[in-house]
Amino acid sequence: MNRFSYARADALQDALARHRANPRAAFIAGGTNLVDLMREDVARPAVLVDINRLPLKSIDAAADGGLKIGALVTNSALAYDPAVTARYPLLAKAILAGASAQIRNVATVGGNLLQRTRCYYFYDAGTPCNKREPGSGCPALNGLNRNHAILGASEHCIAVHPSDMCVALAALGATVHLLGPDGARTLPFEQFHRLPGDTPQIDTNLRADELVTAIELPSQGFAAHHAYLKVRDRASYAFALVSAAVGVELDDAGRVVDARCALGGVAHKPWRDPAAEAQLRGQPLTAQNVGDFAAALLRGARARRDNAFKIELAAHVIVRAFGEATQRSFEEAAR
Template sequence: MKSFGYVKARTTEDAVHSFVSLPDARFLGGGTNLVDLMKLGVEAPGTLIDVSALPLDTISELPGGGLRVGATVRNSDLAAHPAVRRGWPVLSQALLSGASGQLRNVATTGGNLLQRTRCPYFQDTGQPCNKREPGSGCAAVEGVNRDHAVLGHSAHCVATHPSDMAVALAALDAEVELVGPGGQRTLPVADFHRLPGDRPEQDTVIRPGELITSVLIPASSAGMPSAYRKVRDRASYAFALVSVAAVLAVGDDGLIRYARLGFGGVAHKPWRAVAAESLLIGAPAGEDTYRRAVEAEMSHAAPLSGNAFKVKLARDLAVDTLVRLADRG
């Protein structure tokens, strides 16, 4: 491991100032992803700015019924919080499916959003990877790509985003609050991560020196039937081949009055199924409706040589999840 500097930030202003003033700095929360990448030689920060002591470790209720989740709230605490389990079970389920208990006890909300792909070509410094070394190529395009993207990828990168939590947050219309050299700003989680295009090294739209301070969960879907389901190669401690986060509310007239749908494991970012949602809202609840909506969303898929099965898997998982939510509602 290469040597690096270390700074313990006491305030958000201190953290941002240190990032701007120190070369090749990185923020360090739980470190469950960053430290692994440092060991692999993928990341080589000049300085680690430890933000774990910042006063960002609380979950508070907002006027109107939403939640503010601090960036350093541990995944285990967020998953177990009574308000989350009661109002947004999709988020709790996503977190509990995301890693081992030991990792959830360390990993943070902000760090979870910023974790990087687990593409083996990205993690292997002996392989070409545009995400790790722009312009070197993407070995996965013609390589072993069973676990890779079927939506939104480009010739420059076919990696997928690994977070379970982020898929649920995107489906919940959550927002990210940031502070940086340019001040504070808020943006939707669904817009926080980006598709690879010709700049796959940029995972998010975060600006240099910006620090995630909290995540806002609106009250719009609180208490509605919701679920997160994940298909993986083994029953625990594995990243998603395909996952689905869904919120569905059906009125007394049998028409769908609220629908949110997100996919994980299929794209460079948590995939918000906007096309499917537009076909669901106002339509009669039922398997035929769900299937037509999800098929419209998956019509944009462009599977690679080794992962065509993901298209059917995502479609069937989403339809079955919506059927179950409607029955529950």
């Protein structure tokens, strides 16, 4: 049994100070992932710093016309917020695809960003895992890897990021607000999560002494043309085999002004390629162009023993999501 102490922070600086006082401290809010990890003996914090009293529960207008979401806003509150459903329905749909209502009622925005992978081997403390014990090995490489990464993986880790919400945030181009002993800073969402490389135990670019305080959404929410498509083994409360968050802005002639597409279930982080998206700008949204985009986004995909199907599946998901976003059919592009 892992013994730990518990402290409740009443202010931001109090939370940071309590966390900084012990190198094995962990912040806890909803606890929907951390408590699971503690039960499985994967996470062994010495101190839990409860941050639920901190003033991070509001959803406010941002200076540039976007929306600033406090890190302690629950997933349910965010998904049903009138400003989110009207201006950022892509985000609302991704959240509602992500978990049971009971979990959404307590899971927080900040915690969602910091979810650990759901790899079988990571959760099994009796097996080696480079994420738990760097240098011990990755059994998934030659083991059960049906759910594992086809993009951005390394020989040290082929796990995938489990969040649905994060896929939509990546597509929207959100910004993460952080606070540490040296003050506040921001990170573009695409720089928040890391690929495994040779340090798979480090999931994010959040510093050890920092706290996520908010997520900021840009003014463009792709409310008119968007889709979140998630393929999973069962329709209720399952992680994505492949998911796609798509947002498209079209001009009066039907040409692409802007297009975003992020994939989930395929990599250690939500997978997005701005260079591939740029190829669509100024172009009509045809089956050929959508198919070419899917090929570009999946360039470099590498299959393992059990997950080769994910490459073809991802291509179909991308094409179908663009079709849903624009109420058209591009299915021939995936054949």
